[in-house]
Amino acid sequence: MEYTIEFDAPAEKIYQDFTSREYWQTLMDAYRFLTPQSEITSFSSGERGTDVAFVQNLPRTYLPPIARTVVPVDMIITRKQHFDRYDHDNNRAEGTYSASIPHGPGSFGGQYSSPRPTQAAGCGWPASARSTSRSSAARWRA
16 A cells, blocks of 8 residues: 655655644544543653654444454554654665554554665655554555
């Protein structure tokens, strides 16, 4: 599978947003419309880059009846994101993502990679990601 998402902003600005705690807290606030309990469980930024982990708890009663037959408890989704340090010389960034659902349909993960400068043409951050999911492979352009 391949996904393309284009941002109308410089790559470095997108990277700054993805590596700020404020961005992830705003995302958790938005997720609360879907999952009443969404919270950042860890956030760190330093020499090795930025790591973010968060959990979303979707009460079993919110699940469709068919899903309740295979998910016997609340659906807990754990997501982890890692962003390497931004490479200013090459206007690039890389990272990884993963998500898992214990007692649910499984997990997936992959890698982010911003484009070579010739691909970026100085705008946006088309990031490609290859999924390591058992069921599908995804290439994202963000």
